[in-house]
Amino acid sequence: MNTIIYIVFLIILNFLIPYFISLIVKFFINKMQKTYKILFFIPSLFSLVVGAMIxxxxxNPVSGPIAFILKNIGISMPNWSNSGILAITVICFITNWKVFGYNFILLLTGLGSIPQNIIDAAKIDRIPKWRLIFNVVLPMNRGISVYVLILTIVQGLQYVFTPINVITTGGPYYGSSNMIYQTYLNAFVLYKTGTSSALAIVTFIIFLILLFIEIRFVEGRSDKYV
Structure with a gap:
């Protein structure tokens, strides 16, 4: 269940939001795209350990700057490390801080690969931008979007390992753990190799299914145009 929650949060934070912002930058702002790429990509240069510590x-619910600001306006900050769902949320935000820029660049580059003559023809026909996006842009950008979606799930589940290990170690009571961290915990901490092997096989099957989807929708789509 925790793994499913991680996947849902990662898809929202690392795929849907970067996709939405890339659409805005491409079709509504259309200026300073290189600046946006640099600003969003800067966190990707830092280690996840550094991000987890920051x-x-x-x-910090006692002495952190956010807790201090909330205290001044009469709001007490909850101790998120004692709540499984809050800990998962914070861990996903840390991963989002690391991955957001990379996914944003991939999605924005994919939108830039759409033939300009199609977009110009839509403008001449005075097609609203929202119809252009839903009826033309999103279908034509399906290959890169599916690739980024799968990359978000696979890399996200790998990246959350570091903040889990640094901050919560799977607590409280395994409330912030997932299948990958649980595989490591059973193999190298609890020495339950049978349980660890079973979890590893299930994780492998999940990744194998994702690989099949990528080949079906990305590689297969590319072969059509060769």
């Missing part, structure tokens, strides 16, 4: 300091 977020832990900022979100």
């Amino acid at each position: 977020f832990t300091w900022m979100l």
